[in-house]
Amino acid sequence: MADEVRGIRVSIPSHPRFLAPVRDLAAWSAEQAGFGCEDTEAITLAVTEGCTNVIRHCYGGKHNERIDVDISFSTRALTIRIDDYGTFVDPASIHSRDLDEVRPGGLGVHLMQQVMDQVRYERNAWGGTSLTLMKHIQGDDHVLRSGELDG
Amino acid sequence: MEVTREKHGDSVLLVIAGQIDMYSSPELRAELTAALESGSKRLVLDMEKVEFIDSSGLATLIEVLQKLRGSEGKLRLSNLSSGVLAVFELSNLDQLFDIRATREEALQDDPA
Numbered sequence: 001m002a003d004e005v006r007g008i009r010v011s012i013p014s015h016p017r018f019l020a021p022v023r024d025l026a027a028w029s030a031e032q033a034g035f036g037c038e039d040t041e042a043i044t045l046a047v048t049e050g051c052t053n054v055i056r057h058c059y060g061g062k063h064n065e066r067i068d069v070d071i072s073f074s075t076r077a078l079t080i081r082i083d084d085y086g087t088f089v090d091p092a093s094i095h096s097r098d099l100d101e102v103r104p105g106g107l108g109v110h111l112m113q114q115v116m117d118q119v120r121y122e123r124n125a126w127g128g129t130s131l132t133l134m135k136h137i138q139g140d141d142h143v144l145r146s147g148e149l150d151g
Numbered sequence: 152m153e154v155t156r157e158k159h160g161d162s163v164l165l166v167i168a169g170q171i172d173m174y175s176s177p178e179l180r181a182e183l184t185a186a187l188e189s190g191s192k193r194l195v196l197d198m199e200k201v202e203f204i205d206s207s208g209l210a211t212l213i214e215v216l217q218k219l220r221g222s223e224g225k226l227r228l229s230n231l232s233s234g235v236l237a238v239f240e241l242s243n244l245d246q247l248f249d250i251r252a253t254r255e256e257a258l259q260d261d262p263a
Contacts, residue, residue: 016174023170023203041203041234048205052173107206107242114241 006032007072014055014084015063019048022069026080033073034137042115043078043135047071049108050082050131057093058086058129077117077136084128091121154182159258162193168200171208179208183215192224195257199230204238216248225249229257 008025012018023044030040051067059065068083112119116133124130152169163186171179186194194215216226229251231239239245251257 016172019172019174020170038234038237041237044203045205045238048172048203052205052207055173107209111206111238111241 003074003076005072005074007070009068009070011066011068012051013063014059014065014067016052016055018067019051022047022051025069026071029071029073030078033078034075035078035135039135039137043080043133046112046116046119046133046135047080047082049112050080050133053089053108053131054082054084054086054129057089058084060086075137077134080133082131082133083124083126085126086128088123088127089121089129152178154179156182156186158191159195161191162195162258163189163191164195164197164254164258166197166200170203171201171211172203172205173207176207176211180211180214183211187215187218187224192219192222193227194219194225195227195229195254197230197254197257198228198235199232199254201232201235204235206242209238209242209244212248213244227251227257229254 008029010022010025012022026044026047027040030043035043047069051069054067055061055063066085068081070081070083072079109119112133116135118132118134120132122130122132152167152171152175154168155166157164157166165182165186167179169175183194196212212226212228218224219226227249230253231250236245236250239248239250249257
């Protein structure tokens with residue numbers, strides 16, 4: 001049976017008040033895909049960190065710019081693409097900090113890398129940054145829902 | 152996010168409910184700063200009703216911890232849900248913060 005890909009796309013202003021609704025959408029998508037509770041929490045954390053980085057780094061804290069969030073999922077994986085229209089941020093400039101260094105900040109990229117299977121930054125067609133976050137479905141949840149095993 | 156503040160002996164207990172992210176972190180920072188400015192050097196946070204925390208929330212707590220350490224104060228966290236505790240563990244911050252299982256334990260004095 002073909003593995004149908006479904007998804008949802010939203011554009012939000014770059015205001016932190018929209019982080020919670022984006023989390024809700026990501027959680028809904030993760031549940032639809034068949035992720036368990038822990039993985040769903042991990043995905044909502046990653047999408048929050050990704051959008052927060054856009055607001056902070058790509059838009060320099062400006063709250064009236066545009067962020068596109070595209071969430072697609074199948075019974076095998078969930079992918080979130082976050083696009084902005086601001087400054088391309090060199091991934092090397094926002095790499096995670098040494099965890100032994102005790103200071104506020106610098107944990108967002110580390111958290112995304114910890115909870116997702118893929119974290120990829122690219123320059124997008126508008127000169128801004130495109131962040132792709134992907135997580136595979138693993139474990140019994142996936143088998144029960146899809147009725148097939150990953151090949 | 153909602154924060155309620157109570158005095159417990161030498162400690163100030165802050166009961167936090169809701170989601171802590173870039174939107175709510177400034178409010179949390181203001182509440183914690185107000186608690187510090189009330190003169191108490193022992194802050195206990197009950198986080199049982201915290202549904203979500205991200206790196207912005209962690210950064211706010213690190214700021215307060217650093218302020219308290221500078222004045223020989225103490226910050227204890229308690230009642231973390233498994234999801235919230237996982238974020239601390241992913242950042243190795245469970246090693247940095249004094250995290251207690253219950254509010255009562257967090258409010259207890261250290262043995263002399």
